Amino acid sequence: MGDSGSGAAEASDARRSRLRTAMRTNRWIVAVLVAAVALPLFIHYSGFRPARDLMGLGYPVIHKYPFRSPPGFEPHQGLDFSQIWLSARRMSSGKQVYYPVDQKKWRREWSSTYHPLTHWLYRPIGKLPFPTALVLHNLAGIGLLLLVCALALRRAGFSEATPGVCLAIVAAMYLTPVGLLHLERGQLDVFVAASIVCVVTTFVRGGVGWAIATGVIAMLKVQAWIFVGFYWLVAAALWGLRDRDVWWIPGTILALNVIFVVQVLEWVPSFLYVANNTAYYGLSFSHFLPERVAFLLPFASTALVGACAAAALARRGLLANIDARRRVLDRVSFPFAATLAVQTVGATPVTHDYRMIAFLGLIPVLAIWCGRGEGVPKWLRGSSCVVFVVMLIFALRVQPVTTLSFLNLSQFLLVFSLFFLLVALGLIVRRDPATARATVAGSEQPAAL
Numbered sequence: 001m002g003d004s005g006s007g008a009a010e011a012s013d014a015r016r017s018r019l020r021t022a023m024r025t026n027r028w029i030v031a032v033l034v035a036a037v038a039l040p041l042f043i044h045y046s047g048f049r050p051a052r053d054l055m056g057l058g059y060p061v062i063h064k065y066p067f068r069s070p071p072g073f074e075p076h077q078g079l080d081f082s083q084i085w086l087s088a089r090r091m092s093s094g095k096q097v098y099y100p101v102d103q104k105k106w107r108r109e110w111s112s113t114y115h116p117l118t119h120w121l122y123r124p125i126g127k128l129p130f131p132t133a134l135v136l137h138n139l140a141g142i143g144l145l146l147l148v149c150a151l152a153l154r155r156a157g158f159s160e161a162t163p164g165v166c167l168a169i170v171a172a173m174y175l176t177p178v179g180l181l182h183l184e185r186g187q188l189d190v191f192v193a194a195s196i197v198c199v200v201t202t203f204v205r206g207g208v209g210w211a212i213a214t215g216v217i218a219m220l221k222v223q224a225w226i227f228v229g230f231y232w233l234v235a236a237a238l239w240g241l242r243d244r245d246v247w248w249i250p251g252t253i254l255a256l257n258v259i260f261v262v263q264v265l266e267w268v269p270s271f272l273y274v275a276n277n278t279a280y281y282g283l284s285f286s287h288f289l290p291e292r293v294a295f296l297l298p299f300a301s302t303a304l305v306g307a308c309a310a311a312a313l314a315r316r317g318l319l320a321n322i323d324a325r326r327r328v329l330d331r332v333s334f335p336f337a338a339t340l341a342v343q344t345v346g347a348t349p350v351t352h353d354y355r356m357i358a359f360l361g362l363i364p365v366l367a368i369w370c371g372r373g374e375g376v377p378k379w380l381r382g383s384s385c386v387v388f389v390v391m392l393i394f395a396l397r398v399q400p401v402t403t404l405s406f407l408n409l410s411q412f413l414l415v416f417s418l419f420f421l422l423v424a425l426g427l428i429v430r431r432d433p434a435t436a437r438a439t440v441a442g443s444e445q446p447a448a449l
Helices: 003-027 027-047 081-092 103-109 116-119 130-156 157-172 176-184 188-204 208-220 223-239 245-260 262-276 291-315 322-346 354-371 378-395 406-429 433-444
Strands: none
Touching: 081 116, 081 130, 103 116, 116 262, 130 157, 130 188, 130 208, 130 354, 157 176, 157 354, 176 208, 176 354, 188 208, 188 223, 188 245, 188 322, 188 354, 208 223, 208 245, 223 245, 223 291, 223 322, 245 262, 291 322, 291 406, 322 354, 322 378, 354 378, 378 406
């Protein structure tokens, strides 16, 4: 009896010890999950609105939202989300969502600029009261981004980076002016960030699931299509076009457009009408560059990276070597993605501050790149991390750059994009360490007698 009692006590102590170890190991994950749930509720219902510190940015509607919450919760947020919410309600009741309207009536009558899939997915949330729907919308967006980041890091073999990456994203969303502005307006750029993570992860180890997820998430906002399209052109060519997995990304986007073809034909004119009847605004490169030059920047960067990669591989006789090509993609994944993320945001005539939230998708990409990027010097990894953090400080308008003008901030963003473009090109022309080792090993083998 004594021995059995002693054994039971030891087993109980062992279980408690394992539990304490597990809790210590996962404390950051628990903290991130609690913060992800608690912070948005606090933001929405406490009146804590640091985004009003964005003075002089031309957002007078920040304090004049068309929807008000019940007494005690006023002023409520959600100017941009109201477009999605109203359109989802109209779709549920069988009413037309897309129709031509005069520009002055657009904001009042809410002819949507979002893809039909977005409104179809939001039909359940459109049945809820607007304040509740807005909170759930923000929670769903942040939750999806955190989930995608955790799964991407796990697939790449860097799960230990998950707590830090998720904590950085939560802090950027809820403790910076632009992050709170994104929440206040109920925007969808967290989905653009998630699509960045998905498309890069697709070309880390392949996978049909990641490719389909990329296509579906990218459909939620047009800006994600643009980034995914440019990145896919270079990544698919280096990864190997014979791999059927890479074709699931454009295939998913095409299939979803075919499914909603009737609504898509109505959506395109509505989207183009708004796009063609807006003046230069926000963090657009068109403030200081000709509009066509700004528009062509991501095209030129994509073509330059693709051409340099092909030329460097051909010069070394490795153009047909799939392993060598994929190693090049590993080395340039983050700097190329950072270049496109900035340039696709700044290329359009209208670029609101909240679109900078898409840059949060680069945080897990940076973590994967630092771990997998064989042949990337440590000093270059470190300097790239420093530059990226500085870029986030500017993009999210952290003090002391909160009130920096649109012109100056867009100029800084262009400089950051050119830095990452040079990093990508430098890593392409740099000799492949794995190939060099293989060459040395082959030369050291004794000749056959």
